[in-house]
Amino acid sequence: xxxxxxxxxxxxxxxxxxxxxxxxxxxxxxxxxxxxxxxxxxxxxxxxxxxxxxxxxxxxxxxxxxxxxxxxxxxxxxxxxxxxxxxxxxxxxxxxxxxxxxxxxxxxxxxxxxxxxxxxxxxxxxxxxxxxxxxxxxxxxxxxxxxxxxxxxxxxxxxxxxxxxxxxxxxxxxxxxxxxxxxxxxxxxxxxxxxxxxxxxxxxxxxxxxxxxxxxxxxxxxxxxxxxxxxxxxxxxxxxxxxxxxxxxxxxxxxxxxxxxxxxxxxxxxxxxxxxxxxxxxxxxxxxxxxxxxxxxxxxxxxxxxxxxxxxxxxxxxxxxxxxxxxxxxxxxxxxxxxxxxxxxxxxxxxxxxxxxxxxxxxxxxxxxxxxxxxxxxxxxxxxxxxxxxxxxxxxxxxxxxxxxxxxxxxxxxxxxxxxxxxxxxxxxxxxxxxxxxxxxxxxxxxxxxxxxxxxxxxxxxxxxxxxxxxxxxxxxxxxxxxxxxxxxxxxxxxxxxxxxxxxxxxxxxxxxxxxxxxxx
Ligand SMILES: *[C@@H]1O[C@H](CO)[C@@H](O)[C@H](O)[C@H]1NC(C)=O
Ligand SMILES: *[C@@H]1O[C@H](CO)[C@@H](O)[C@H](O)[C@H]1NC(C)=O
Ligand SMILES: *[C@@H]1O[C@H](CO)[C@@H](O)[C@H](O)[C@H]1NC(C)=O
Ligand SMILES: *[C@@H]1O[C@H](CO)[C@@H](O)[C@H](O)[C@H]1NC(C)=O
Numbered sequence: 001x002x003x004x005x006x007x008x009x010x011x012x013x014x015x016x017x018x019x020x021x022x023x024x025x026x027x028x029x030x031x032x033x034x035x036x037x038x039x040x041x042x043x044x045x046x047x048x049x050x051x052x053x054x055x056x057x058x059x060x061x062x063x064x065x066x067x068x069x070x071x072x073x074x075x076x077x078x079x080x081x082x083x084x085x086x087x088x089x090x091x092x093x094x095x096x097x098x099x100x101x102x103x104x105x106x107x108x109x110x111x112x113x114x115x116x117x118x119x120x121x122x123x124x125x126x127x128x129x130x131x132x133x134x135x136x137x138x139x140x141x142x143x144x145x146x147x148x149x150x151x152x153x154x155x156x157x158x159x160x161x162x163x164x165x166x167x168x169x170x171x172x173x174x175x176x177x178x179x180x181x182x183x184x185x186x187x188x189x190x191x192x193x194x195x196x197x198x199x200x201x202x203x204x205x206x207x208x209x210x211x212x213x214x215x216x217x218x219x220x221x222x223x224x225x226x227x228x229x230x231x232x233x234x235x236x237x238x239x240x241x242x243x244x245x246x247x248x249x250x251x252x253x254x255x256x257x258x259x260x261x262x263x264x265x266x267x268x269x270x271x272x273x274x275x276x277x278x279x280x281x282x283x284x285x286x287x288x289x290x291x292x293x294x295x296x297x298x299x300x301x302x303x304x305x306x307x308x309x310x311x312x313x314x315x316x317x318x319x320x321x322x323x324x325x326x327x328x329x330x331x332x333x334x335x336x337x338x339x340x341x342x343x344x345x346x347x348x349x350x351x352x353x354x355x356x357x358x359x360x361x362x363x364x365x366x367x368x369x370x371x372x373x374x375x376x377x378x379x380x381x382x383x384x385x386x387x388x389x390x391x392x393x394x395x396x397x398x399x400x401x402x403x404x405x406x407x408x409x410x411x412x413x414x415x416x417x418x419x420x421x422x423x424x425x426x427x428x429x430x431x432x433x434x435x436x437x438x439x440x441x442x443x444x445x446x447x448x449x450x451x452x453x454x455x456x457x458x459x460x461x462x463x464x465x466x467x468x469x470x471x472x473x474x475x476x477x478x479x480x481x482x483x484x485x486x487x488x489x490x491x492x493x494x495x496x497x498x499x500x501x502x503x504x505x506x507x508x509x510x511x512x513x514x515x516x517x518x519x520x521x
Contacts, residue, residue, distance in 0.1 A: 022081045022490070024154045027141050029495035030195055030474035031482045033162065038155030040119070041082060042091040044143055045151060046072040052121075053096040059103055059129045060096065062245055067136045071143055074501045075516045076151055077494055079144035087152050093121035094139060098132050105130065105249050106312055107405075107445060111197070112162035115139060117153055130247035134161070134195055141498065145515075165431070167384070167407050167446030168476040169198030169251070170469055172461075175205035175262065176453035178229040183458045185242050190466055190504045192246045194473030194495070199243055200315060200367075200448050202253045203231070206261035211236070211254075215304045216297070218266035236308060251367060252309050254301070255317025257287035257351050269293055272332065274325040285325020289351040290335040299358055306362045313384065316355065319369035321348050345375060352377045367407070373399055384445065393434035400440035407431075412449035412472045414465060415456060421510055423471040423492065424485050430475065446476050466506035467496040 024037045049072075051064040100110075113126040113135030124135035138159065146152045170191060172179060188199065203211050209223030212232045224230045231239075243250050264271040264284050269291060271284035288294055305314060323344040326332050332347070341347060352372060356379060359366055367384040374395075384405045387395045392410040399406045411429030426449070432441045449472040451465050470492060474482065482488075489509070497514035499506040505518060 022079065024081075024142065024156075026490050026494060027077060027079065027144060028138065029141070029193075029470060029491050029498075030477040031479075031488075031491065032138060032159045033479045035159045035161075036157045038118070038157045039085065040155035041085045041087040041152050042117070042119075042155070043087045043089065043150060044071075044091050044153050048090055048092050050093055051096060052093050053098070055096065055098045055129070055132075057098065057101070057103065057129045059245060060098060060132055063129070063133045063136055064096070067140050070140050070502065071151075074503075076143050076145045076501075077497060078147070078515045079152075080147060082144055082152050082154070083147040087146065087150075088119065091117065091122060091153060095121055095123040096132050096136075097123070097125045098129050099125075099127050103129055105197075105244065105247065107166050109166070109197075109247075110162075111195075111247070112160075113138075115156060115159040115161070117142070117156035122153070122156075130197075133192070133247050134163075137192060137195065163195065163197075163477045164479055165444070165446030165476045167198055167448070168196045168473065169200045169407070169446070169448030170196055170465070170472075171200040171202050171253075171409070171448055171450040171452075173202045173205065173451065173453035173456070174210055174231070175202065176207050177457035178208070178210055178225060179453070179456075179461055180458045181231070181235050181238065183461050184239055186462065186504065187465065188239075188243050188246060188248055189502070190462070190469075190499060190506075191248060191473075193499060193502065193504070194470045195477045196469075196473050197248055198448065199239075199248055199250045200253060200450075201239075201250055202255070202315075204254060204262060205259045209262040209266065213301065213304060215300050216267060219263060220266070222265035223262040233308070240310065249311045249313075250309060251311055251313050251315050252305060253315035253317055253367075254305060255315075255319065256298075256355065257289065257348070258319065258321040259317060260287055263287075267297060270297060272325050272329055275328040275330065278330075283325070285329075286321055287351065288332075289347060289354070290332055295354065295358070298355065302359055302362060302364075306364055313365045313367055314359070315367040315386070316359065316372070317369060318352060318372040319388070321371070323348075349375060349377060356380075370395055370399070373402070373404065379404070386448075388450075396431070396434045396444065397436055397440065400436055400443040403443070405443050405445045407445055408447035409450055412447065412469075413452065414449050414468050415452040415454070417464070421489075423468045423509065426468065426471040427475060427485060427488060428483070430480065430483075432480065447472070462505040463507040466499055466504055467492060467509060468507075470495055 110127040111131045111134050113131040115135050116123045126132040143153050208225045209219050210230050212220040212230050220230050240250050272288040273280045274283040365382050370387045373385045385399045388409045408431040431444050431447050449469050493512050496506050500518050501516050
């Protein structure tokens with residue numbers, strides 16, 4: 001009896017270790033909509049495999065080059081269930097069809113694709129080149145190592161896949177610590193592996209101003225930590241182009257009027273001098289809205305931002321404005337009196353309205369933190385409101401009732417660490433989970449996770465970001481009905497191992513191992 005029990009336990013543990021209950025969809029992250037798999041298995045080998053397309057797109061060409069390397073030079077996952085069926089003769093071709101030559105990236109870009117794997121080859125059909133890229137990612141994830149060696153792929157009778165949300169972002173903060181260019185580019189690669197499409201670049205803030213403005217070079221010369229901790233125009237172009245080649249939009253955030261301490265050194269008179277006992281005390285507050293010089297400066301700076309960052313949206317910030325310094329400054333007091341303002345919220349409103357007018361003239365659309373909406377400012381109807389505070393359900397309800405597009409970030413602050421598998425909390429947060437009508441729900445365009453930089457630099461950026469951000473990636477891509485945490489966990493463990501094989505230093509999810517462990521960058 002004891003022996004039998006032992007044997008039974010042994011068999012059960014074998015089952016867990018070798019996972020013979022694993023299915024083809026265990027290989028995929030994020031879960032596609034409506035995947036349908038057949039029973040055939042095909043060999044895949046680099047010697048006789050080609051991508052075949054009639055598209056002349058150089059974007060597609062470079063994506064195919066990248067995926068050829070990923071498929072044949074990164075170790076593929078070991079997939080035990082692939083041992084059940086003898087593989088058929090090799091799959092030799094992936095046909096890629098792209099219907100549209102439109103290669104613009106915006107909130108309407110079609111990222112859907114259809115993927116099929118069968119005896120006559122595999123095929124991806126997409127409207128845009130970006131849809132084809134998402135399909136290539138899925139295709140690459142389906143290729144695995146059989147127990148007897150060699151690469152294989154299981155039959156796919158059809159995956160019709162498309163994102164649930166158009167705005168699937170990650171915020172990086174390069175002011176509180178500098179994050180080197182190599183890390184940012186590697187992060188963009190990792191984003192693609194979970195089908196993210198927006199880099200929200202919180203590029204400057206109180207601690208440092210690393211963006212090298214060509215109009216105002218002193219901002220970085222005097223506001224960066226030092227001259228090594230700077231993103232040159234060349235660096236910024238590199239990030240934008242690298243992202244675009246992967247179907248990722250770069251939305252920069254130049255947050256004002258608060259969070260601007262680092263701007264002051266390179267732009268005298270921009271910040272409000274604070275007072276104590278009737279004297280300036282040497283400290284500075286938010287941007288000073290009452291000086292003409294402020295508006296000449298902001299006009300030129302935002303013109304430059306418009307030129308440098310091609311996306312049709314920029315993030316204007318607008319969060320956490322402290323009134324203390326404004327309240328103590330006699331010039332501002334006098335100006336308030338002249339204007340008939342008694343409430344400093346009015347001064348903030350004056351600032352934001354002027355800024356918005358200025359940006360409207362540039363024909364740019366904007367994302368703003370929720371305070372701008374809460375304060376009732378006259379924003380354009382295509383503004384995207386970024387909800388970040390607790391009580392987000394009420395806020396999303398109010399924002400969408402007012403007819404504005406909305407994104408959620410409250411649930412996904414990856415910098416807040418805790419012991420255990422906190423990815424499950426990220427995974428379980430659904431941005432449409434508030435009491436809205438269908439019309440309101442349709443204004444939820446997505447969300448983004450955040451990795452605020454107080455305790456993050458290039459040493460721990462990757463491992464703190466990944467694979468926990470993957471949970472957000474699946475929430476924003478996969479259908480609303482994909483909510484099974486246990487199923488997700490199996491796939492997330494695989495995705496984490498995949499990230500390691502692709503050079504992403506992703507931290508563990510929970511007790512587990514990878515066939516190919518991390519051997520260093
Ligand atoms: C691509 O496929 C078409 C149709 O099967 C074939 O005629 C063509 O030779 C292929 N091109 C390449 C480069 O394999
Ligand atoms: C600031 O600009 C306003 C409006 O253009 C103008 O009336 C005013 O004289 C200017 N103030 C100074 C100090 O230049
Ligand atoms: C502003 O943007 C709209 C829509 O993108 C475009 O049709 C229009 O030509 C643009 N105007 C200017 C002055 O750039
Ligand atoms: C939605 O409304 C119902 C009934 O009024 C309430 O019980 C529920 O808590 C609300 N849900 C949210 C997320 O606000």
